[in-house]
Amino acid sequence: MVQKLERKVILKKDVWNGILSFCKMKHPSEGILILKGKSKKGIITIDGLTIPPFSYSDQTFAGFPQSFLPLDLSYVGTAHSHPSGSAEPSVTDLHNFFGLVSIIIQSPYDSTDDIFAWDSNANSIPITFESDDAQKN
Incomplete structure (x- = not known):
């Protein structure tokens, strides 16, 4: 019997803070970032962010050409x-x-x-938000 692995995301405080700030800065356009961490x-566990090279966005879409990304095994999403x-x-996402x-x-x-997390089948993934004093699920 194959046991299904339950996924969970942990966001470090500086990461979720950076994500929120970046989104506010890009509004009303979409913003996109690469998540760095480990699984x-x-x-x-997500502990870093990268702005993808040659990224593009408007009010309904954000993307980047993956062929310009340097090889980095810490990219998780x-x-x-x-x-x-x-x-x-x-559907585009x-x-x-x-x-x-x-x-x-x-x-x-x-x-x-x-902030919400999803897998490639549009299933929700629970997130733990790390902070200096407590954790929130």
Whole structure:
């Protein structure tokens, strides 16, 4: 019998803070970032961000040419904003899935309540937001 591995995402405080700030800065266009970290036994720990080279965006789409990315085994996925206010992955999001996780941030980008994680099948992945004093699930 094959046991299904349950996934979970852990976001370090400086990462989720950086994601929210980046999304506010890019609004009303979408913003996109590459997530850096590691994955072990279904737990994806994200501890860094990279702005992808030659990224492009408008109010309904953000992307980047993957062929220009330097080889980096710490890439675990992407984070991008949805200025429309919905955190649901679109068909385009799923067709351009990169890595193990896609984090979507819905407007107004005010708190961790606006951050959601998805797998390549549009299944929600629980997130733990690390902070200096406590953790929030």
